Amino acid sequence: MAIILDGKALAAKIKKKLADEIAAKKAEGVRPPCLAVMLVGDDPASAIYVRNKKKDCEEIGIRSLEFLFGADITDDFLVSEIEKLNSDDEVDGILVQLPLPKGLDEKRVIAAISPDKDVDAFVSSNVGQIMLGDPTFLPCTPAGVMEMLAEYNIDPTGKECVVVGRSNIVGKPMAMLLLAKNGTVTICHSRTKDLAEVTRRADILVAAVGKAKLITADMIKQGAVVVDVGMNRDENGKLCGDVDFYPVSEKASYISPVPGGVGVMTRAMLMENACTAWRSRT
Numbered sequence: 001m002a003i004i005l006d007g008k009a010l011a012a013k014i015k016k017k018l019a020d021e022i023a024a025k026k027a028e029g030v031r032p033p034c035l036a037v038m039l040v041g042d043d044p045a046s047a048i049y050v051r052n053k054k055k056d057c058e059e060i061g062i063r064s065l066e067f068l069f070g071a072d073i074t075d076d077f078l079v080s081e082i083e084k085l086n087s088d089d090e091v092d093g094i095l096v097q098l099p100l101p102k103g104l105d106e107k108r109v110i111a112a113i114s115p116d117k118d119v120d121a122f123v124s125s126n127v128g129q130i131m132l133g134d135p136t137f138l139p140c141t142p143a144g145v146m147e148m149l150a151e152y153n154i155d156p157t158g159k160e161c162v163v164v165g166r167s168n169i170v171g172k173p174m175a176m177l178l179l180a181k182n183g184t185v186t187i188c189h190s191r192t193k194d195l196a197e198v199t200r201r202a203d204i205l206v207a208a209v210g211k212a213k214l215i216t217a218d219m220i221k222q223g224a225v226v227v228d229v230g231m232n233r234d235e236n237g238k239l240c241g242d243v244d245f246y247p248v249s250e251k252a253s254y255i256s257p258v259p260g261g262v263g264v265m266t267r268a269m270l271m272e273n274a275c276t277a278w279r280s281r282t
């Protein structure tokens with residue numbers, strides 16, 4: 001049976017450290033960090049994510065500003081709202097919850113965020129810094145995965161690291177962070193010819209596809225480290241990852257659960273990024 005990569009415990013530890021830092025600075029008269037979160041439309045999953053982010057902020061002493069807009073707003077309006085926050089000295093971080101409703105230009109909206117307030121690390125200059133191995137902000141989910149690996153002394157150096165999924169938010173930056181830690185990295189995607197043949201080579205497997213239980217026990221090597229970024233519903237409506245947890249946990253050396261694994265770490269890393277922005281501004 002694999003050792004559980006306990007994201008919940010690690011996230012709590014990281015948040016406690018940030019909370020202590022914020023409290024100490026406040027005692028010196030420094031204003032607390034401030035994160036602005038924008039939610040457009042009524043996607044229920046996005047509403048839950050935004051609510052959780054707000055809860056995290058409250059827990060550690062970050063001031064959170066919430067902007068809720070209807071799906072009928074225009075790009076011009078959203079960009080002008082972002083620009084106001086860009087020039088507001090009291091605001092450290094800006095996050096626009098994705099996906100945006102159809103009809104809004106996600107690329108244009110993200111590009112409007114000032115790079116020094118881009119706590120998601122979605123703006124092209126921040127993505128470029130990740131590519132160059134010199135990031136200001138680390139992308140939250142991949143950074144959360146790297147923190148979990150480090151916590152359990154799992155060093156990617158020289159290991160076969162396979163990332164399943166090539167999204168801009170997770171797959172691509174995940175590959176860059178594993179590469180920066182000297183992993184030998186392969187990215188698989190929907191056009192990969194023989195997925196199982198590649199995943200079976202993995203010493204470290206990161207599944208970030210969004211397909212319930214796609215990764216089955218026959219697709220992993222005995223003793224592999226398996227990190228599950230997926231957040232899906234199974235046939236009974238129960239939350240599950242991209243990994244078929246129980247059979248895979250019999251074969252893996254380490255495995256992250258869903259929930260309680262990467263998801264909570266993503267949220268902790270967002271808090272970390274908000275504090276990074278705040279430190280550079282106060």
Ligand code: GUN
Pocket residue numbers: 095096097098099120140141169
């Ligand atoms: N939607 C899904 N994941 C994310 C994320 O990490 N950041 C933002 N802004 N939107 C998302």
